[in-house]
Amino acid sequence: xxxxxxxxxxxxxxxxxxxxxxxxxxxxxxxxxxxxxxxxxxxxxxxxxxxxxxxxxxxxxxxxxxxxxxxxxxxxxxxxxxxxxxxxxxxxxxxxxxxxxxxxxxxxxxxxxxxxxxxxxxxxxxxxxxxxxxxxxxxxxxxxxxxxxxxxxxxxxxxxxxxxxxxxxxxxxxxxxxxxxxxxxxxxxxxxxxxxxxxxxxxxxxxxxxxxxxxxxxxxxxxxxxxxxxxxxxxxxxxxxxxxxxxxxxxxxxxxxxxxxxxxxxxxxxxxxxxxxxxx
Numbered sequence: 001x002x003x004x005x006x007x008x009x010x011x012x013x014x015x016x017x018x019x020x021x022x023x024x025x026x027x028x029x030x031x032x033x034x035x036x037x038x039x040x041x042x043x044x045x046x047x048x049x050x051x052x053x054x055x056x057x058x059x060x061x062x063x064x065x066x067x068x069x070x071x072x073x074x075x076x077x078x079x080x081x082x083x084x085x086x087x088x089x090x091x092x093x094x095x096x097x098x099x100x101x102x103x104x105x106x107x108x109x110x111x112x113x114x115x116x117x118x119x120x121x122x123x124x125x126x127x128x129x130x131x132x133x134x135x136x137x138x139x140x141x142x143x144x145x146x147x148x149x150x151x152x153x154x155x156x157x158x159x160x161x162x163x164x165x166x167x168x169x170x171x172x173x174x175x176x177x178x179x180x181x182x183x184x185x186x187x188x189x190x191x192x193x194x195x196x197x198x199x200x201x202x203x204x205x206x207x208x209x210x211x212x213x214x215x216x217x218x219x220x221x222x223x224x225x226x227x228x229x230x231x232x233x234x235x236x237x238x239x240x241x242x243x244x245x246x247x248x249x250x251x252x253x254x255x256x257x258x259x260x261x262x263x264x265x266x267x268x269x270x271x272x273x274x275x276x277x278x279x280x
Contacts, residue, residue: 040177044170048185051167054119055272056148056185057108057264059101060201061132061192067102071095097192097224098135104190104257105139105147111265113145115273120146122187122268127151127178128169132192134161141165150178179204187272188219188264191251193227209250210243219267220251221260228253 026032066074071092078088105124112122124140126133128149140147141163149164152172160169172178182201191202202222208214222228237243254260 037174037177040172040174041180044181047167047170051146052119053123053146053148053168053185054121055187056123056125057112058125058182058186058189059105059132059136059192060127060189060194060198061097061101061135062194062198063127063129063131063133064195065094065098065131065135065193066091067098067135068092068095094193097132100223100257101132101135101190101192102139102142104260105136106143107139107257107261108264109140109143109145109147111261113143121272123148123168125150125182125186126164127182127197128160128164130159130161132194134163136190137161137163150181152178183208183214186218187216187268188221190221190223190260190264193224199232206247206250210247217267217271219264221263222251222253223255223260225253225255 020026027035071088071094075085075088075092077083078085108122109124112120115121123146124136125148126136128137128151133149137147137149138161146165146168147163148168148170149160150170150172151160152175160171170178170181172181179201183205189205191198205218205220209218209220234243234248238245238248252263254263
C-alpha cells in the first residue's frame with residue numbers, strides 16, 4: 001500500500017523533527033558529552049534531595065573479597081577436587097575483611113538511625129559492586145537502613161550487589177563524576193584492603209584533605225594494618241621528604257570493628273551532629 005502523502009503545510013510523523021533532548025544519537029555523540037556529564041551531577045543530586053540523604057559514610061575496598069560462607073565452600077571444593085587449596089585458603093583468610101566491613105556497617109547504620117531529625121544522616125555508601133562494597137551495603141540492609149551504591153559500568157568484575165536500597169542505586173559512566181559523589185556527601189570514609197581502584201580513591205582523598213579542599217572534617221579509617229603496611233610504605237615518603245610527617249595524621253589505622261566504630265562515631269558526634277549536611 002502506498003504511503004499517504006502529507007497534505008500541503010503538514011509534516012508526516014516520519015519527517016517531524018526530533019526534540020534535542022529526545023535525540024539519542026545526539027546525546028550519545030561527542031557533542032552531547034557535556035550534557036551526559038551534567039546529567040551525572042544533576043540526576044543524583046535530585047534523587048538524594050528527594051530521599052533526604054543528608055550525608056554519607058563511604059566504604060572502599062576490593063571487589064574480589066568473598067563472604068566467609070562462600071570462601072568456606074570454595075575451600076571445601078578445592079580440597080575435594082584437588083584444586084588450588086592454598087589460594088582457596090587465602091581467600092578464606094581474606095574473608096575476615098568482608099565480615100568485618102559488614103559488621104561495622106551494620107553498627108554504624110544502627111547508630112545513625114537513632115539520631116534525631118528528618119534527614120537521613122550518615123548513610124552507608126559504596127561503589128555498589130561485590131566484595132567489600134557488597135559487605136557494607138549488606139550490613140546496612142541487615143540493620144534495616146537505607147544505603148547507597150554508586151556503581152560504574154566496567155567490562156569486568158563490577159556488577160550491582162543485591163543489598164543496595166533500590167531507589168539509591170546509581171550507574172555511572174564517568175569515573176570522575178562517581179568520585180565527586182563519593183566525596184561530596186561524605187562525612188567519613190573507611191578504606192578496607194583493595195587494589196588499584198581502592199588506592200586511587202584513598203590517595204585522591206588524601207590529596208583533597210592535605211590541600212584543604214574538602215572544607216569539612218573527615219575522619220578516615222585505613223582498615224587492615226598488616227595488608228596496608230605491606231603494600232604501602234608511606235613512612236618512606238616522609239623519609240624522602242615528598243610528604244610531611246603530619247600527612248600521616250590524615251588517617252587512622254586499625255584492625256578492630258569496635259575501634260573503628262568508636263573512632264568514627266566520636267568524630268562525627270564532635271564535628272557534625274546537629275549540623276546540616278555540608279558540601280565539599
